[in-house]
Structures are given as C-alpha cells and as structure tokens.
Amino acid sequence: xxxxxxxxxxxxxxxxxxxxxxxxxxxxxxxxxxxxxxxxxxxxxxxxxxxxxxxxxxxxxxxxxxxxxxxxxxxxxxxxxxxxxxxxxxxxxxxxxxxxxxxxxxxxxxxxxxxxxxxxxxxxxxxxxxxxxxxxxxxxxxxxxxxxxxxxxxxxxxxxxxxxxxxxxxxxxxxxxxxxxxxxxxxxxxxxxxxxxxxxxxxxxxxxxxxxxxxxxxxxxxxxxxxxxxxxxxxxxxxxxxxxxxxxxxxxxxxxxxxxxxxxxxxxxxxxxxxxxxxxxxxxxxxxxxxxxxxxxxxxxxxxxxxxxxxxxxxxxxxxxxxxxxxxxxxxxxxxxxxxxxxxxxxxxxxxxxxxxxxxxxxxxxxxxxxxxxxxxxxxxxxxxxxxxxxxxxxxxxxxxxxxxxxxxxxxxxxxxxxxxxxxxxxxxxxxxxxxxxxxxxxxxxxxxxxxxxxxxxxxxxxxx
Numbered sequence: 001x002x003x004x005x006x007x008x009x010x011x012x013x014x015x016x017x018x019x020x021x022x023x024x025x026x027x028x029x030x031x032x033x034x035x036x037x038x039x040x041x042x043x044x045x046x047x048x049x050x051x052x053x054x055x056x057x058x059x060x061x062x063x064x065x066x067x068x069x070x071x072x073x074x075x076x077x078x079x080x081x082x083x084x085x086x087x088x089x090x091x092x093x094x095x096x097x098x099x100x101x102x103x104x105x106x107x108x109x110x111x112x113x114x115x116x117x118x119x120x121x122x123x124x125x126x127x128x129x130x131x132x133x134x135x136x137x138x139x140x141x142x143x144x145x146x147x148x149x150x151x152x153x154x155x156x157x158x159x160x161x162x163x164x165x166x167x168x169x170x171x172x173x174x175x176x177x178x179x180x181x182x183x184x185x186x187x188x189x190x191x192x193x194x195x196x197x198x199x200x201x202x203x204x205x206x207x208x209x210x211x212x213x214x215x216x217x218x219x220x221x222x223x224x225x226x227x228x229x230x231x232x233x234x235x236x237x238x239x240x241x242x243x244x245x246x247x248x249x250x251x252x253x254x255x256x257x258x259x260x261x262x263x264x265x266x267x268x269x270x271x272x273x274x275x276x277x278x279x280x281x282x283x284x285x286x287x288x289x290x291x292x293x294x295x296x297x298x299x300x301x302x303x304x305x306x307x308x309x310x311x312x313x314x315x316x317x318x319x320x321x322x323x324x325x326x327x328x329x330x331x332x333x334x335x336x337x338x339x340x341x342x343x344x345x346x347x348x349x350x351x352x353x354x355x356x357x358x359x360x361x362x363x364x365x366x367x368x369x370x371x372x373x374x375x376x377x378x379x380x381x382x383x384x385x386x387x388x389x390x391x392x393x394x395x396x397x398x399x400x401x402x403x404x405x406x407x408x409x410x411x412x413x414x415x416x417x418x419x420x421x422x423x424x425x426x427x428x429x430x431x432x433x434x435x436x437x438x439x440x441x442x443x444x445x446x447x448x449x450x451x452x453x454x455x456x457x458x459x460x461x462x463x464x465x
Contacts (some may be wrong), residue, residue, distance in 0.1 A: 002028045004448055005252050005261040007240050007276060010038025011233060012425040013267030014226035014234075015067055015441030020448060021230060027228060028261070030254050032239035036227040039394070042218025043338040046388045047341040049218055054434055055330055055348070056219065059209030061435035063442055072223055073215070078140075080212040081335050086313030089154050090324070091379055095316050098151075103424045107414065110150060118144035127184040129177060131170055132403045138169035138427050140179065143165065154317030159329045159420045160432060161294040161353030161398050168403030174431070205261060212314075214336050242279045245419060248455070262455070263448045267425040267441065269293065281422070283340075284415040287408040291428055293396030297351040299371055301386035302342070305345045315347075316378070320355055323373050327353055344387065354400060360393055367391055399428035421455070423447045 006017045010032030017027045035041065035420065039053030057064055068074050088095035091110055099105040107118065139152035148164070156164040160172060170177045174309065175188055179189025201208055215221040227234050240254040250264040266273045274288035303310065315330040329349040333340040340346040349371060354357040362370070368389060374381045416422055425444035428438040 001249070002026045002259065002261040003452060004028070004263045004265060005030065005250065005259055005266075006265040006267055007243075008038070008267035008272075009033070009036035009227065009234055009236070009422050010267060010426075010437065010438040011040050011223050011226070012038075012427065012444070013265065014223055014230065015438050016265055016267060016425050016444045017188045017233065018071075018226050018447070019227055019445040021233060025213060025449075025450065025452070027230070028259060029234040030238040030252065030259070031234060031236045031241055034236050035168035036234050037220055037223035039397070040219055040223045042220030042224075043411060045300070045390055048302065048346050048388055048390075049339045050111050050302065050346075051332070051348070052218055052298070052392060054219060054233060055332065055335060056212040057434050059211050059224075061433075061438075062206065063433050064441040065209065067275070067438055067442070068222070071225055071229070073222070076216045076221060078212050078215060078336060080214070080314075080335050081337065083233045083312040083331075084212055087134065088311065088313055088316035089150060090316055090318050090322065091150055094380065095311060095378065097311075097313070110144060115144055115146035119147050123185040123187050127180055129169075129181040129460075133169040133177070133396070134165055135167040135169050135172055136164040136172050138173070138180070139164065142180060149321070150319055151423060154328070155322065157353060158350075159172075159304065160400060161296050161327055161350065162400050163354045166354065166400065166402060168401055168405055170405065171401035172332070172431075177387075209437045212335070213435070214461045240276050243276055245280055248421075250421065263421040263423070263451055265425055265444050265448060267444070269396060269426065270399065272426050273424070273426075281415050281419060284412055286322055287411045287415075290408060291405070292354065292400040292402070294398040294400055295352045295357055296360055296394045296397035297362075297367065297391045298394065299349045299351065299367060300388070300390040300392075301349065301371065302340065302388040303345045303347065303383060303386065305333075305340075307344050308385070309379045310345055310347070318378075323372060323379040324378070325351055325356055325359060326374050326378075329375070347375075352397075360395060364391055386409070398432055399433075401428075401431070413457075421448075421451050423451075428432060 003025040004020050004027045004030045007159045009029050013029060017029045021027045043050045043052055070267045083365040087098045091108060096110040099108045122142055135156055141149040151162050156162055176186055177188045183189035183192055183345040240252055242253045244251045250261050252259045270288040275286045278285050310331055312334055312336060313331055318324055319327040327350040329347055332348045339439050372383050378456045423444045425440040429440050430436055
C-alpha cells in the first residue's frame with residue numbers, strides 16, 4: 001500500500017511526486033515508456049544534442065524556477081546566446097525580423113504602414129471581450145487583421161500548433177483576455193500587469209530573470225534530475241490499464257501490478273486519462289475526449305555552418321496562407337552552445353498541427369523532400385542533403401484549449417468531486433507551457449497533501465510542513 005500513486009512520468013507527474021516524497025510520503029510513479037521525462041527529454045545523437053520537446057524555458061516562469069531552486073540545480077541553468085533575441089516571420093518570399101524596438105517597429109517590412117497605425121491604436125479600441133471569443137477574433141479586434149495574420153497567427157502555430165480560429169482566447173490566452181476584460185486594452189493591461197508583478201516579486205524576494213534558459217546537458221536535465229531524486233519510486237515500462245476505488249483505497253491495474261494507494265494522481269494527456277479512468281469515473285470520458293490534441297512531426301536536421309544562409313537568431317515562424325507546410329524552425333545550435341559538432345548547424349523544424357493533420361501520414365523520404373524543398377525556398381538557397389536527420393512523430397502532442405475549455409474543466413472537476421483523493425495534473429488543464437505543467441504538478445501535490453491530512457493518512461503537522 002502506497003500513500004500516493006502518480007500515473008505518468010512527465011514533468012507534471014514527476015514534480016508532484018518529488019514534492020510528495022520530500023514530505024516523507026510513500027510515492028510510486030508509473031510511467032508507460034522505458035524512460036521518464038515525457039516530452040521534456042534530451043538525446044545525444046550522432047554528435048548532436050537534440051531536444052525531444054521544448055527547447056527552452058522563460059526566465060519569468062515562477063513555479064519552474066521555484067522548483068529549480070528547491071532542487072538545488074540553479075547553477076546548471078544556461079542563458080541563451082545573444083542571437084536568440086532575433087526572431088523571424090516569413091513574408092513575401094523572405095524572413096522578416098520581428099522588431100526589437102520602437103524604431104525597428106516603425107521601419108519593419110513585416111507590416112504595412114496601415115497595419116502599424118492600426119496596431120498602435122490598440123489602447124483606444126473598444127473593449128469587446130466575450131467568453132466565446134476565438135483567439136483569431138480576439139487578436140483581430142485588438143490588433144487588426146494584418147497583424148493577426150502575420151504576427152499573432154504564427155505565434156499561435158508556434159505555441160499550440162493550432163488553428164487560431166478554433167482556439168479560445170479565454171482558455172488559450174487567459175492573461176491577454178483578462179488584460180482586455182479588466183483594462184480595456186492589451187497594451188495597457190500588460191503594462192499594469194508587469195508593474196504589479198515586479199512589485200510583488202520584489203516584496204516576496206523572488207529573483208527576477210529575463211530571457212530564455214536551458215540547463216547543462218539540455219532541458220531534459222530537469223526531468224532527469226527529478227527522476228533521479230525519486231529513484232526506485234519511478235517504475236518505467238508500466239502502462240496503466242484501469243483504476244478502481246474501494247474501501248478508501250485506489251487499485252491501479254498496470255504491468256507488474258496491481259498497485260494500491262490512498263490517493264491517486266493522473267498526470268497523463270486527456271485521451272489517455274479518459275481511458276484509464278473510464279471504469280472509475282465514466283462521466284469524465286466525454287469532457288476529456290472533447291479536448292483535441294494536435295499532431296506534430298519534429299525534425300532535427302543539420303547543415304554546414306558558416307554558409308550565411310541561416311541568419312543569426314532563434315528561428316522563424318510561418319503564416320498559414322503561403323502553401324508551405326512548416327509551422328516553424330528553431331536554429332538550435334544558435335540558441336545554445338554545444339548542440340552540434342564543429343562546422344555544422346543544427347535546426348529543428350515542426351510540421352503538422354491542427355491545420356495539417358495529414359503530414360503525420362508521410363513516410364520518411366517524403367518528410368525529407370518536403371523539408372529540403374521548403375527550406376531552400378525560405379532561406380533562398382539550394383540546401384544540401386542533411387548529414388544528420390532525426391524524425392519524431394507525436395500523434396497527440398499539444399492540447400487545444402477551445403472556447404468552452406473552462407466549462408469542460410468545471411465539468412471534470414464536478415466528476416472528481418465525487419471521488420476524493422483523485423487529482424489531475426498536466427498541461428491540458430490551464431495552459432500548454434512547461435510552466436503550466438510544473439504548476440499543475442505543484443497544485444496536485446497541495447491537493448493530495450491536504451486530502452491525506454484530512455483523511456488522517458498523514459499527520460497535520462507533516463502535511464503543513
């Protein structure tokens with residue numbers, strides 16, 4: 001009998017389990033794959049250092065950095081190279097840099113003069129926030145159609161691999177939505193928010209960080225560190241089939257099981273969670289399966305360095321109306337050092353998403369041919385065949401938070417209320433970023449700790465430690 005079983009060994013499940021184990025609780029993590037970490041893992045391949053998911057984390061990710069400090073690995077953090085500030089969006093046959101200053105904004109060719117004037121008028125646009133706004137409706141209303149098409153649209157593709165005309169503004173971009181709802185302006189609301197955050201962080205003694213970061217050895221160092229701290233509490237190659245509950249005990253049917261616990265955390269994607277919990281919570285299946293998952297094909301590939309074809313920067317994003325299938329490409333070896341052998345450049349391209357689900361069906365040669373053809377056009381040169389190429393397919397990579405997502409989550413919470421001790425974690429709850437995943441793990445930890453204390457399974461003093 002364990003105190004807690006956590007299903008899923010991604011960063012949400014690992015962060016929750018690590019916090020619980022630090023309280024002296026008997027925790028078991030069940031992970032279906034042969035290694036823990038979920039999509040936040042780093043792989044060494046033919047002399048290249050590849051990220052299997054996100055490449056970096058933001059300096060402003062408060063819960064993540066709190067965890068890093070608690071782990072004692074802050075000194076392993078690595079700030080991105082200066083070139084990472086340069087970002088590009090494809091328009092009219094070339095990569096246009098996103099402006100980094102007001103002067104750059106005035107001179108950019110990314111937007112027409114009319115679009116710039118419309119964007120600068122944002123603080124004076126009427127507050128029209130509605131709960132059922134899509135991201136597209138929101139961005140067009142606040143910034144105009146051209147800016148929505150060439151800036152916000154690619155931004156949505158880069159984060160969600162999604163369709164801005166389907167994603168909900170309130171669910172997918174809650175801060176932006178609240179800026180308009182409470183301040184009547186995105187620009188005005190963001191300024192107020194940043195000033196208030198700065199004052200709060202100073203008052204609470206929270207260290208302020210700016211920019212993008214990874215860690216020595218890659219972003220996977222964080223999940224590897226969590227798994228190492230948990231040690232034998234993480235059981236890999238242990239896919240879960242079902243869950244039941246009787247006499248205040250959860251029973252988890254999984255490879256090597258069954259396993260029993262007083263509390264249970266589901267930290268797997270919504271589709272997997274619905275199948276695992278169907279027997280215990282049949283009403284949860286419908287709202288869980290109503291959360292779409294975008295398919296993504298991630299392609300790591302190489303080119304000779306020093307040719308001048310690849311501009312210094314983070315990478316580029318692609319608007320959806322040019323007939324090019326790439327969502328965006330990260331210039332990985334320019335983002336952090338040590339990512340490619342000497343004389344080579346590492347790039348990481350993302351394809352598929354909600355608007356191109358068929359890309360997942362292409363075979364490897366078709367993927368390579370598409371990659372070379374499109375990037376030769378984008379970069380304005382005849383690219384050589386990649387010396388190294390690694391193709392990773394994720395059929396369900398990124399949750400899509402639709403306009404009614406908050407109501408779906410309320411329905412899910414009502415289902416959970418009938419099963420005390422059952423808690424959810426994951427990046428489909430409130431947002432898809434690494435920060436959201438870690439925050440969900442910490443929130444699940446607090447809920448489980450409180451439940452066990454109330455049930456008398458652990459002492460109140462230990463639960464409040």
